[in-house]
Amino acid sequence: MLDRYWESTAGSAGARAPRPWTTSTARLRSLNGRWRFRLSPTPAGTGPGFERDGYDDAAWDLIRVPAHWVLEDITVPWADEPRVSAPRLDGTGPLYTNTAFPFPIDPPRVPTENPTGDYRLEFELPADEVADRREGATVLRFQGVDSCAAVWLNGVELGWFTGSRLPVEFAVGHLLRAGRNVLAVRVHRWSAGSYLEDQDMWWLPGLFRDVELIERPVDAVDDFNIVADYDHTTGVGRLRVDADRPGMVEIPELGVRAATGETIAVPEVDPWSAERPRLYRGTLTAGGERIDLVVGFRTVTIDGGRLLVNGSPILFRGVNRHEHDEHRGRSLDRETMVRDIELMKRANINAVRTSHYPPHPEFLRLCDEYGLWVVEECDLETHGFIYAAWEGNPPAEPVWRDALHDRIRRMVQRDKNSPSVVVWSMANESWTGDTFRELRQWIRDADPGRPVLYERDPSYADSDFHSLMYPSLEDLERIGRREEPTPEGVEPGSTDDVRRRGLPFLLVEYAHAMGNGPGSLVDYQRILEAHERFCGGFVWEWIDHGFAARDAAGRPFTAHGGDIAFRPNGGRYCLDGVLFSDRTPSPAYFELAAAIAPVALEPDAASGTVRIVNKHDFADLSALVFGWRLDVDGLPIAEGPIDVPAVGPRSGVQIVLDDVPPVEAADGEVWLTVTAALADATDWAPRGHEVAVGQARWETVGSAPASAGPAARSEEVGDPVRPEPVFDPLTGALGSLFGVGIAGPTVDVWRAPTENDRGQGSSNTMAADGKAVGLDRFTHRTDARATVGPTTVVRGRSGPATQTLAVLWEQTWTVGDARIDLTADFAFTGRWSDTPHGHYDVTPPRLGLRLALPGGYDRVEWFGRGPGESYVDSMAAARIGRFAASIDSFQVPYPVPEENGNHVETRWLRILGPGLPTLRIAATDPEISLFDFTARRWTSEALENARHPHDLSDSGSVWLNLDVRQQGLGSSSCGPALPERYRVPSEPATLRLTFTAER
Numbered sequence: 001m002l003d004r005y006w007e008s009t010a011g012s013a014g015a016r017a018p019r020p021w022t023t024s025t026a027r028l029r030s031l032n033g034r035w036r037f038r039l040s041p042t043p044a045g046t047g048p049g050f051e052r053d054g055y056d057d058a059a060w061d062l063i064r065v066p067a068h069w070v071l072e073d074i075t076v077p078w079a080d081e082p083r084v085s086a087p088r089l090d091g092t093g094p095l096y097t098n099t100a101f102p103f104p105i106d107p108p109r110v111p112t113e114n115p116t117g118d119y120r121l122e123f124e125l126p127a128d129e130v131a132d133r134r135e136g137a138t139v140l141r142f143q144g145v146d147s148c149a150a151v152w153l154n155g156v157e158l159g160w161f162t163g164s165r166l167p168v169e170f171a172v173g174h175l176l177r178a179g180r181n182v183l184a185v186r187v188h189r190w191s192a193g194s195y196l197e198d199q200d201m202w203w204l205p206g207l208f209r210d211v212e213l214i215e216r217p218v219d220a221v222d223d224f225n226i227v228a229d230y231d232h233t234t235g236v237g238r239l240r241v242d243a244d245r246p247g248m249v250e251i252p253e254l255g256v257r258a259a260t261g262e263t264i265a266v267p268e269v270d271p272w273s274a275e276r277p278r279l280y281r282g283t284l285t286a287g288g289e290r291i292d293l294v295v296g297f298r299t300v301t302i303d304g305g306r307l308l309v310n311g312s313p314i315l316f317r318g319v320n321r322h323e324h325d326e327h328r329g330r331s332l333d334r335e336t337m338v339r340d341i342e343l344m345k346r347a348n349i350n351a352v353r354t355s356h357y358p359p360h361p362e363f364l365r366l367c368d369e370y371g372l373w374v375v376e377e378c379d380l381e382t383h384g385f386i387y388a389a390w391e392g393n394p395p396a397e398p399v400w401r402d403a404l405h406d407r408i409r410r411m412v413q414r415d416k417n418s419p420s421v422v423v424w425s426m427a428n429e430s431w432t433g434d435t436f437r438e439l440r441q442w443i444r445d446a447d448p449g450r451p452v453l454y455e456r457d458p459s460y461a462d463s464d465f466h467s468l469m470y471p472s473l474e475d476l477e478r479i480g481r482r483e484e485p486t487p488e489g490v491e492p493g494s495t496d497d498v499r500r501r502g503l504p505f506l507l508v509e510y511a512h513a514m515g516n517g518p519g520s521l522v523d524y525q526r527i528l529e530a531h532e533r534f535c536g537g538f539v540w541e542w543i544d545h546g547f548a549a550r551d552a553a554g555r556p557f558t559a560h561g562g563d564i565a566f567r568p569n570g571g572r573y574c575l576d577g578v579l580f581s582d583r584t585p586s587p588a589y590f591e592l593a594a595a596i597a598p599v600a601l602e603p604d605a606a607s608g609t610v611r612i613v614n615k616h617d618f619a620d621l622s623a624l625v626f627g628w629r630l631d632v633d634g635l636p637i638a639e640g641p642i643d644v645p646a647v648g649p650r651s652g653v654q655i656v657l658d659d660v661p662p663v664e665a666a667d668g669e670v671w672l673t674v675t676a677a678l679a680d681a682t683d684w685a686p687r688g689h690e691v692a693v694g695q696a697r698w699e700t701v702g703s704a705p706a707s708a709g710p711a712a713r714s715e716e717v718g719d720p721v722r723p724e725p726v727f728d729p730l731t732g733a734l735g736s737l738f739g740v741g742i743a744g745p746t747v748d749v750w751r752a753p754t755e756n757d758r759g760q761g762s763s764n765t766m767a768a769d770g771k772a773v774g775l776d777r778f779t780h781r782t783d784a785r786a787t788v789g790p791t792t793v794v795r796g797r798s799g800p801a802t803q804t805l806a807v808l809w810e811q812t813w814t815v816g817d818a819r820i821d822l823t824a825d826f827a828f829t830g831r832w833s834d835t836p837h838g839h840y841d842v843t844p845p846r847l848g849l850r851l852a853l854p855g856g857y858d859r860v861e862w863f864g865r866g867p868g869e870s871y872v873d874s875m876a877a878a879r880i881g882r883f884a885a886s887i888d889s890f891q892v893p894y895p896v897p898e899e900n901g902n903h904v905e906t907r908w909l910r911i912l913g914p915g916l917p918t919l920r921i922a923a924t925d926p927e928i929s930l931f932d933f934t935a936r937r938w939t940s941e942a943l944e945n946a947r948h949p950h951d952l953s954d955s956g957s958v959w960l961n962l963d964v965r966q967q968g969l970g971s972s973s974c975g976p977a978l979p980e981r982y983r984v985p986s987e988p989a990t991l992r993l994t995f996t997a998e999r
């Protein structure tokens with residue numbers, strides 16, 4: 001073995017040439033299961049000799065393969081507590097860094113403190129499995145080992161390799177024995193390969209993907225290449241299978257029987273697309289083996305600055321997917337992969353970028369089958385060199401050429417026959433270097449049928465796409481018009497500049513879904529759909545990478561980087577998915593589904609029609625059924641189907657809704673909801689699964705009311721309770737209303753900062769700016785209180801110590817028999833912009849009133865947007881209707897506690913609790929203004945200070961916020977500033993509310 005092979009830039013030694021992944025008649029024996037395992041603190045491992053036949057490993061741990069050892073219950077001999085349940089949080093278990101290398105930058109050297117796991121497996125082979133003892137007869141395959149391994153079989157050294165998320169194979173036919181065999185693998189946590197694997201994710205060593213033995217004829221095909229083009233002008237498919245051995249290609253369904261290398265024209269073939277993933281199955285028989293062929297006919301081209309498949313432009317409605325499981329890390333089973341795909345398809349997602357490495361090959365097979373466009377990314381990211389000012393960056397250093405070529409080759413070779421893969425991405429965040437040019441050239445030669453993406457090089461000279469991460473809406477617009485400013489370092493008007501402007505644009509990452517958010521998904525989608533240049537985008541990201549852990553008291557919680565005793569530390573940055581770590585969809589998942597829905601439904605009351613736009617690229621609307629429903633004050637009064645013709649892709653139709661009955665506007669607020677749902681069950685969702693929803697106010701023309709009378713009747717009104725407000729003589733605040741103990745209302749301008757409020761480093765830090773001027777510590781002063789007849793006016797000023805900024809407020813209460821009306825006026829005073837702290841122009845995250853109610857209240861009903869949370873820039877998934885929820889179920893358990901559970905555009909809400917009068921709070925005139933509300937059992941302060949959800953406990957009161965407005969969510973945790981229009985303007989505002997109660 002090469003001395004210090006783990007620090008070699010050669011990439012690997014002893015391995016077979018990479019070949020396509022496939023299934024075949026060759027016998028496959030899984031070596032997954034229980035292995036012996038011993039962890040050591042240095043690359044020396046357990047020392048020489050562990051690979052030997054008679055080596056005594058009886059005292060070693062047992063570990064399952066595949067798995068990451070840091071997520072298994074194993075012994076860490078040098079830890080303070082050698083055995084604790086995984087995941088260990090003491091720095092000897094999983095480690096998380098975003099961009100930083102967790103070791104000194106001195107490529108290709110790594111520390112001697114390099115945890116090394118020795119694995120041993122003894123396995124029996126029956127005599128018939130080792131009949132052919134020639135070297136090539138059996139292949140030992142590792143689908144993924146993190147980060148560097150050396151391998152011995154029956155005491156004989158096979159070689160070593162790096163490239164964690166890439167397969168590697170060794171020829172072992174000559175070494176296998178009938179009966180007992182011993183496989184020994186030494187895995188190092190850190191290696192030269194680690195310098196190429198600095199993705200923003202957990203460092204998770206081990207044999208984490210399958211280990212397999214494949215018994216194959218020595219003359220079997222190694223390399224084969226399926227060319228399956230589709231000519232959209234003639235409908236003819238062209239099929240050719242090239243192989244490194246002559247063989248016979250058969251696709252019975254197409255009547256194809258041809259030799260390898262022969263080109264066959266197949267008339268009237270059904271092309272493959274993500275929307276209609278038509279596959280033809282067949283075989284390649286050669287060298288004594290029958291290989292399964294899975295053929296999808298499609299042609300990917302770039303023409304006129306647009307990405308086309310089968311001649312049609314396509315739009316990726318995509319997500320960035322890391323492999324993650326809250327218990328098993330990147331060691332995913334097939335069920336989890338299927339679950340991901342089902343969840344994606346149900347959310348209208350049609351594309352995946354395999355950020356930032358090739359996934360388990362089974363995932364791509366599933367994408368072929370279920371239909372998802374794939375941008376497959378190589379396992380290459382050198383982000384941490386940013387801390388060396390990119391000096392020594394591997395793509396720019398010839399010494400790393402072999403290792404980089406090796407990675408690209410292993411990816412392309414493994415997956416080139418997968419129809420779902422339509423774009424190769426060479427790397428993520430690896431700046432620039434000459435080797436990219438070579439890699440790009442190699443891919444073009446090896447696979448001319450797929451374009452190549454590389455986002456980070458500002459020249460885009462080696463990319464077939466222009467691409468960026470996290471642009472603002474304005475910047476994206478400019479890009480759409482091909483009017484983007486020339487990137488820094490590129491000469492305006494130069495060849496690169498002109499070429500880039502002519503390229504299609506692929507939005508490789510946007511909408512950072514960290515914590516509560518992102519906002520603006522609808523805004524981004526509108527722009528992406530508006531310009532021909534765009535082939536869509538990929539939300540960052542699919543799933544939170546948190547681990548299921550327990551605290552000292554045994555309470556379960558989701559662990560993130562910040563919970564690990566290790567520096568450097570990427571903290572909570574690993575929690576930025578639209579699914580929580582356990583794959584529960586977060587509100588962002590539903591918002592995304594609504595924002596990217598492939599059908600737009602736009603009812604219009606004035607014309608009594610609905611406009612239906614089919615945004616699919618290939619499919620007509622025949623797979624969907626459509627219906628309408630008419631609601632008055634959130635209660636359905638009539639519904640029916642809509643007959644929709646099979647509207648073709650990228651076109652629309654206007655349909656007159658004859659059956660919708662007229663309703664008197666006086667009866668209440670009338671809304672028409674139109675839905676599109678699956679007509680039949682698919683392999684990813686049941687029949688009736690809702691794909692798109694559209695709503696509009698339906699103010700009625702017409703005459704005879706067909707409605708069910710006044711809406712209030714359906715609220716189960718009890719006996720009205722008299723208001724009997726009791727005001728505190730000094731503060732003017734309420735102490736009691738309707739006989740219920742109440743505290744407040746006080747002016748509130750703060751919310752528990754969301755991850756996006758916190759921004760990133762020093763930019764867009766709205767939360768920090770707000771705190772710097774004390775928005776989170778207002779003190780309140782009452783200046784006047786006067787009662788004249790039924791009217792009480794209270795006036796005051798609320799603002800923070802050290803500042804002049806404040807809110808001047810006036811609350812006018814008017815008591816009626818069974819109601820009390822409140823007009824709450826707010827005006828901004830003092831320095832809100834250009835504050836003494838420097839440059840801050842602060843706007844408050846919310847503006848409104850906060851009340852404490854008795855803790856016995858436990859339920860809320862409301863008419864407004866729901867059922868999920870909504871914010872001004874994230875409300876596509878929340879429809880207008882009537883909803884009910886318990887206060888506890890209202891809370892969205894973001895793994896880092898923060899503002900959540902808001903509801904915009906509320907008309908009224910009722911708060912209920914056993915034995916308590918039901919309080920009803922309504923917008924006094926909903927045609928003029930609506931309000932936002934949140935309700936929770938703890939204060940915003942408690943929410944802000946909690947580190948994990950289980951730190952929150954019932955305060956004994958229900959805290960109700962009634963807001964003129966809350967600011968939007970944005971995605972500033974990695975992205976642009978919150979757009980101005982989603983902030984709370986520092987302008988005078990009024991909240992008009994009517995309170996009633998009943999028993």
Ligand code: IPT
Binds near residue numbers: 540576
């Ligand atoms: C970008 C990375 O590509 C991705 O891996 C992730 O870290 C994301 O940001 C943030 O969560 S890189 C960033 C510097 C724009």
